[in-house]
Amino acid sequence: MSRNSVGNVFRVSALLCLVCSLVVSTAAVGLKSFQEANKLREKQKNVLLAAGLVESDVANETITEVYKARVRPEIIDLETGKPVEEGETVESDGEEITVPAEYDQRAAERSEDLTVAVDESARREFGYPIPREVRFAEIYLIKAEGEDESIEQIVLPIRGKGLWSTMYGFLALKFDPSKSDPSERYVINGITYYEQGETPGLGGEVENEKWKKQWDGKVAYNSDWDPQISVDKGGSGESHIDALAGATITSNGVQSMVNFWLSKYGFRNYLESLDPDQKSQTASLPVERN
Numbered sequence: 001m002s003r004n005s006v007g008n009v010f011r012v013s014a015l016l017c018l019v020c021s022l023v024v025s026t027a028a029v030g031l032k033s034f035q036e037a038n039k040l041r042e043k044q045k046n047v048l049l050a051a052g053l054v055e056s057d058v059a060n061e062t063i064t065e066v067y068k069a070r071v072r073p074e075i076i077d078l079e080t081g082k083p084v085e086e087g088e089t090v091e092s093d094g095e096e097i098t099v100p101a102e103y104d105q106r107a108a109e110r111s112e113d114l115t116v117a118v119d120e121s122a123r124r125e126f127g128y129p130i131p132r133e134v135r136f137a138e139i140y141l142i143k144a145e146g147e148d149e150s151i152e153q154i155v156l157p158i159r160g161k162g163l164w165s166t167m168y169g170f171l172a173l174k175f176d177p178s179k180s181d182p183s184e185r186y187v188i189n190g191i192t193y194y195e196q197g198e199t200p201g202l203g204g205e206v207e208n209e210k211w212k213k214q215w216d217g218k219v220a221y222n223s224d225w226d227p228q229i230s231v232d233k234g235g236s237g238e239s240h241i242d243a244l245a246g247a248t249i250t251s252n253g254v255q256s257m258v259n260f261w262l263s264k265y266g267f268r269n270y271l272e273s274l275d276p277d278q279k280s281q282t283a284s285l286p287v288e289r290n
Helices: 008-050 061-072 120-126 205-206 209-213 248-262 268-273
Strands: 071-078 082-084 089-092 095-099 115-117 132-134 136-143 151-161 166-175 185-193 229-232 241-242
Touching: 008 061, 008 071, 008 132, 008 136, 008 151, 008 166, 008 185, 061 071, 061 241, 082 268, 120 248, 151 248, 166 248, 185 209, 205 248, 229 248, 241 268
Parallel strands: 229 241
Antiparallel strands: 071 082, 071 136, 089 095, 115 132, 136 151, 151 166, 166 185
């Protein structure tokens, strides 16, 4: 048969397609673990950035080292404010919900079974636009350096709407268990946004280092546990953040999401229930958890 015959051309084409598909699928499988490792390391980096433990140009090896030494993740039941473990089952409106193994909060946001409707009063009070939120959230306890296992910061995941996008970030709170007044017990240490699609140079400035530095030392609550953060122009005070120039809707979104997640609809129940000695509410999850 001639090499240029129609049948031979089809056979060669089919063989090439098969070889190429095998190469692509093999590469995809081989890269998956690498991509997952990069994704995990990026999340760890942003937790550490919010807590002020590393700089933005930190080496990958340092991220892993500092995270293992200083961070302990916990999964929190937002309805009760109590830590839960993977595989644990809780009740919600008469139905049972089980915390999945290797819990992934971002994946849970897309699950009808792992989310609950946001209370209408929360949407009115904070202008929070996302209709459903997770029942369980992963927080990050920052331990003191050395052999002291005391907790000195708590890093909370936050999300909300800007002008164009859903914005994801972390909010770090300094934790002083010697203080009984929430306005002194929890003071903001830092904030970072690791995923957002706002307008570059305007709303996208939520990633600007100068703007983020404003958050250090801001008071999160008043004495009655009411979230106090205001993001607007020309304001002042211990809970005030300057709004982003030319990005009013993004600034409003930042204020909305931070106060929502600090409220009783977010992490307030957990933060309010922590004992001063940090023993009764601290689950014994392994440090190596992602």
